[in-house]
Amino acid sequence: MSSAEFSRRAFLQTTAAGTAGLALSMAGATRAFAADLTVGIVYVGARDDFGWNQAHAVAAAALKLVPGVKVVEEENVPETDACAKTMESMINLDGAGLILATSFGYYTPFVVDMAKKYPKVEFRHAAPLWNKDKDPINAGSYFGYLNQGHYVDGVAAGLSTTSNKLGFVAAKPIASVLSNINSFMLGARKVNPKASVQVIFTGDWSMPVREAEAASALVDAGCDVITCHVDSPKVVIETAEKRGVKTCGHNASQAPLAPKGFITGAEYKWETIYKGYAADLAAGKKLPNFTAGGIESDMVQNTPFGAGATPAAITAATAAIADLKAKKPIYVGPLKDNKTGKVVIDKTYDNLDPFLDQMNYLLEGVVGSIT
Amino acid sequence: MSTGSPAAGDLSDVAAAVKPPTAPAAGSDFALRLRANSEYVAIPAFALLMAALLFAVFLLAIGKSPIDFVDYVWRGGFGTAFSFQNTLQRSSPLILTALAVAIPARIGLIMIGAEGALVLGGFAAAAIAVPMVGFAPPIVTMPVMVLTAVVVGGVWVGIAGYLRYARGVNETISSLLLTYIGIAIMNFFVEGMMRDASNPNKPSTKPIGDAYMVGKIPGTDVHWGFAVGVLLSIALYFLMTRTTFGFAARVTGGNFRAALAQGLPVGKLIVSCAMIAGGCAGLAGFFEVAAIQGRANASLAAGYGFTGILVSFLARHNPLVVVPIAILFGGLVASGGLIQRRMELPDATVLVLQGLIFVVLLTSETLYGRFAIFNPKKGTDRT
Numbered sequence: 001m002s003s004a005e006f007s008r009r010a011f012l013q014t015t016a017a018g019t020a021g022l023a024l025s026m027a028g029a030t031r032a033f034a035a036d037l038t039v040g041i042v043y044v045g046a047r048d049d050f051g052w053n054q055a056h057a058v059a060a061a062a063l064k065l066v067p068g069v070k071v072v073e074e075e076n077v078p079e080t081d082a083c084a085k086t087m088e089s090m091i092n093l094d095g096a097g098l099i100l101a102t103s104f105g106y107y108t109p110f111v112v113d114m115a116k117k118y119p120k121v122e123f124r125h126a127a128p129l130w131n132k133d134k135d136p137i138n139a140g141s142y143f144g145y146l147n148q149g150h151y152v153d154g155v156a157a158g159l160s161t162t163s164n165k166l167g168f169v170a171a172k173p174i175a176s177v178l179s180n181i182n183s184f185m186l187g188a189r190k191v192n193p194k195a196s197v198q199v200i201f202t203g204d205w206s207m208p209v210r211e212a213e214a215a216s217a218l219v220d221a222g223c224d225v226i227t228c229h230v231d232s233p234k235v236v237i238e239t240a241e242k243r244g245v246k247t248c249g250h251n252a253s254q255a256p257l258a259p260k261g262f263i264t265g266a267e268y269k270w271e272t273i274y275k276g277y278a279a280d281l282a283a284g285k286k287l288p289n290f291t292a293g294g295i296e297s298d299m300v301q302n303t304p305f306g307a308g309a310t311p312a313a314i315t316a317a318t319a320a321i322a323d324l325k326a327k328k329p330i331y332v333g334p335l336k337d338n339k340t341g342k343v344v345i346d347k348t349y350d351n352l353d354p355f356l357d358q359m360n361y362l363l364e365g366v367v368g369s370i371t
Numbered sequence: 372m373s374t375g376s377p378a379a380g381d382l383s384d385v386a387a388a389v390k391p392p393t394a395p396a397a398g399s400d401f402a403l404r405l406r407a408n409s410e411y412v413a414i415p416a417f418a419l420l421m422a423a424l425l426f427a428v429f430l431l432a433i434g435k436s437p438i439d440f441v442d443y444v445w446r447g448g449f450g451t452a453f454s455f456q457n458t459l460q461r462s463s464p465l466i467l468t469a470l471a472v473a474i475p476a477r478i479g480l481i482m483i484g485a486e487g488a489l490v491l492g493g494f495a496a497a498a499i500a501v502p503m504v505g506f507a508p509p510i511v512t513m514p515v516m517v518l519t520a521v522v523v524g525g526v527w528v529g530i531a532g533y534l535r536y537a538r539g540v541n542e543t544i545s546s547l548l549l550t551y552i553g554i555a556i557m558n559f560f561v562e563g564m565m566r567d568a569s570n571p572n573k574p575s576t577k578p579i580g581d582a583y584m585v586g587k588i589p590g591t592d593v594h595w596g597f598a599v600g601v602l603l604s605i606a607l608y609f610l611m612t613r614t615t616f617g618f619a620a621r622v623t624g625g626n627f628r629a630a631l632a633q634g635l636p637v638g639k640l641i642v643s644c645a646m647i648a649g650g651c652a653g654l655a656g657f658f659e660v661a662a663i664q665g666r667a668n669a670s671l672a673a674g675y676g677f678t679g680i681l682v683s684f685l686a687r688h689n690p691l692v693v694v695p696i697a698i699l700f701g702g703l704v705a706s707g708g709l710i711q712r713r714m715e716l717p718d719a720t721v722l723v724l725q726g727l728i729f730v731v732l733l734t735s736e737t738l739y740g741r742f743a744i745f746n747p748k749k750g751t752d753r754t
Contacts, residue, residue: 046718074708076718079670081663085457086708092453093446093709105573109665172562172574203558204669 037068037097037281039274040090042083043075044103045206051232054252056102056126059270069278072096079105087114091121098277098287102126115139122287124277126270128357130289140287142273145294145352146176146251147183149266150227151330152295152302153248154187155320156263157225158195159313160246161188167218168199169211169228169236173370177229178359180250180266183330184227185365191316198223199368205231215239225263225308237262246308253303262306264317269301294351295324327351337361339369410745411687418735422728429723435714443713447706454705456592462694462701463593464489466600467655468679469686469693470607471528471648475542476688477611478644479624480535484528484546485652486676487553492524492653493660494557497667498565500579500660509583516583517657524653525646527553532645536638542645554672561668575668585662596658601694603651608690620644652676681725685732700725 047057053075064071072094077083083106090096091114099121101111107129115123115136123139130141157166166188170177181199188195198221200214207230215226215236226240227248234257240247241258249255249265273291280287293299302321305314324330327350335345344361362370427437448458471485496516503512531549534540562574585595611617620640623630630637655675660667682700686692707721714720 072712074711074718077708078673080659080673081460082673082704085460085705088453089447089457089705089708090712092451094712105668105670108578109663174574 036070036095037278038070038072038090038095039063039098039100039278040087040094040096041071041073041100042077042086042090042102042106043073044079044106045076045231047073047075049232050234050237050254050257051230051251053102053231055268056100056270058252059268059274062271063274063278066275066278068282077103079103079110081110084110084114087111087123088117091118096121098122098124098281100124100126100274100277111139112136122277122281124287124291128290128292132289137289140289140291142270142291144268144270144273144299145292146266146268146300147179148294148324148330148351149300149302150180150229150248150250151183151187151324152317152320153227153264153266154184154189154197155191156187156305156309156313156317157184157227157246157248158188158190158192159316160263160308160310161192161195161225163222163224164192164194164196165221165223166195166197167215167221167223167226168197168366168368169214169218169226169230170199170201171205171207171230172203173201173360175357175359178362178370179356180229181366181368182359182363184248185363186330187320189365190320195365197366197368199362199366201368201370202230208232208235211235212239216243219243219245227265249303255303255306259307261308262303263308263313264305265303267301267303269299272298292352295321296327296351324351331356336364338364338366407745410739410742413745414735414738415685415732418732419728421735422724422731425727425731426724429727433716435716439714440710443709444703444706447709448702449706453592457705458698458702459591459593459597460701461704462697463596463600464655464659464675465679465682465697465700466604466694467596467651467658468676469682469697470600470604470679470690471652471655471676472680472683473686473688473690473693474607474611474648474651475528475532475644476683477617477624478620478641479627480532480641480645481543482528482531482546482645482648483543483680484531484550484553484676485648485655485679486672486674487546487550488524488527488649488652489656489659489676490550490557490671491527491553491656492520492649493656493664493671494560494576494667495523495653496520496657497576497579497660498560500583501565501577504577504580504583512583513585513661516661517654520653520657520660521650522653524656525650528649528652529642529646532642535645536641550676554669557667557671558669567666573668575666578666579661580665583661584665585658594658594662596655596662599654599658600697603654604690604694607647607651611690616640616643652679681729685729 041060043053043056045053047053060071060073063069072090074086077086087099090099104127107125107127111123111125112135115138119138125141128141128143130139168181168184170181185197198218200218202210202214211230212235216239218226225246225248226236228236228250233250233254237247237254237257241261246261246263247258248263252267254265255262277287329348330351331345331349333345333347334343336342337344349355362368430437430440447454449455468485468489472482475482496519499519500512500516527549528546531542531546534545535542561576565576566574567577587594588598619635623635623637623640656671659671664670682693682696686696703721703725710716710720711718
């Protein structure tokens with residue numbers, strides 16, 4: 001189309017022709033469609049950030065090896081209309097049939113709007129936000145319960161510490177972060193009742209300077225194992241390694257950053273979900289709208305043990321992984337918060353229970369405040 | 372203001388001394404003016420070409436085809452109806468934030484605080500709209516939002532202007548620092564008392580709702596912010612070149628002490644220009660909230676205010692030229708995604724190109740007045 005024909009009608013015609021063509025090829029032969037499924041993946045940061053984005057990029061690389069699947073990727077896409085335009089560009093210019101939007105803030109309004117505008121394209125977003133009553137049927141959510149990985153980290157850390165003080169550098173006091181901190185503490189307390197977790201919030205997802213200061217401050221306060229929940233754990237892990245303390249990772253593998261002190265880390269395994277989507281589309285099946293799980297469904301894993309893990313820690317953490325695979329609960333109630341001593345978790349909850357998604361407290365055993 | 376105005380007749384010497392580049396030479400005929408003005412087209416065009424050549428060398432050095440690159444920029448940014456609308460939409464906030472740099476630049480101030488005014492303006496618009504949603508109709512709510520955004524943005528940058536005039540505080544530093552304070556204020560409220568409790572994972576204000584959103588320009592996929600930006604560029608061009616206010620502002624920018632000596636209200640001029648600038652950025656914030664996000668949150672600080680600095684400098688702080696430059700940048704950013712996807716180049720590639728354009732264009736500033744072809748009668752038409 002030349003730029004002279006710049007009208008809504010021409011635009012709609014092209015779009016209609018394109019979607020009709022796509023629909024035809026879908027209806028005509030499932031195999032033909034499967035053979036040229038294009039998956040568009042949108043990242044909010046750099047793909048090699050040693051963190052959230054890298055975890056997705058590792059899965060994208062695995063997806064590329066699936067025959068008949070083409071992957072197009074775009075990094076550093078902000079949570080503004082830029083992400084809507086990127087998704088649209090992937091659909092219009094690359095022919096993407098499945099969009100994976102990996103950053104939290106992409107969902108409302110951008111993924112929802114695009115799903116309404118392009119009903120033939122499937123959209124999946126990496127956070128548990130899809131609402132079956134409100135949101136388009138061609139949109140959906142996928143999510144990993146990373147707190148299970150942090151629980152295993154906690155078990156390993158609890159037996160690798162000598163000071164019984166563990167440090168946690170966290171971004172914002174939101175539900176998923178709080179669950180990771182609480183799970184880390186519960187894991188540590190399970191094997192070492194004397195252990196406590198000290199937390200420092202930096203206030204934002206990516207604040208390298210403050211993250212380094214926080215890690216250093218925790219070491220000064222006597223913590224000898226440091227972990228974190230920030231977008232890119234690189235700075236925290238490197239700082240801790242430099243200060244000579246042990247570390248647990250977050251999001252992706254940080255093992256190469258800490259050859260001396262790395263214990264293990266909580267990692268997403270998005271590959272399981274992405275390959276599942278590709279297989280469903282290849283088989284002509286409707287994609288699930290909601291996919292979530294943890295270690296029990298191979299959506300979360302732990303980084304192989306590093307030099308910082310003691311033999312006892314390795315044994316206990318391996319057992320903890322087996323427990324989680326058997327769906328043994330992490331949150332065994334009643335549990336109290338760390339501020340008022342009030343019971344906030346009244347009973348034992350299943351690991352994927354939605355009640356835990358609403359967490360807005362730190363449990364007893366964590367030193368720190370969310371306000 | 373090429374011929375001077377009667378009201379400011381005494382100032383004609385000063386005016387001539389500080390004549391901005393776009394003003395045609397006084398008293399010359401059309402052909403001479405055309406020749407003189409063509410310098411301002413030819414040199415930037417040459418600079419863009421040089422930047423493109425340098426970038427081609429860069430691409431060849433990393434083993435990629437410059438021809439593919441041009442093809443993808445065209446296809447991703449301009450070549451299809453979708454791409455071009457994508458470009459226009461991306462240029463909309465840049466037009467407004469570039470104006471926020473261009474206007475103070477005319478009075479000799481380098482203000483780089485558009486980001487803060489955008490964030491606070493957008494936040495204020497959302498904050499005032501949220502309690503009005505439900506009982507006040509959109510027709511009432513929207514003007515209130517616009518006004519709030521413009522006033523809050525204006526006051527924010529106005530502070531930097533006032534500090535400059537009254538206390539001699541460097542406006543570049545103060546406007547930049549005010550940006551960080553502005554973002555912190557927004558975060559404070561959005562994460563605190565104004566937080567939407569139903570959204571536990573991304574601190575935001577409550578949504579303003581679809582009925583209160585600004586729509587698209589009919590027949591396009593581009594929101595109204597673009598049209599408003601273009602109209603505002605034209606209006607501000609006239610304000611700065613065809614009115615007494617603009618003339619006085621430029622005199623002040625050219626020679627502060629001369630302006631004082633002439634009795635111009637320098638303080639008012641400086642604060643006004645700063646407030647106009649902040650108003651433009653606040654308006655950009657309004658459109659980010661009312662046309663795109665539907666609520667205020669940390670995504671407002673997306674860096675438009677900082678890209679606007681680049682756009683304004685490349686446009687030589689001319690409000691009219693801001694529009695095409697913003698579209699050029701919008702197109703580069705819009706096509707950046709396609710380039711990443713097809714050529715497997717990192718996201719930073721487009722930044723390399725932007726940087727090259729910036730450096731080459733700034734260097735080309737030294738070429739002005741060096742070519743006889745643009746100055747047919749030296750000494751007579753250029754005072």
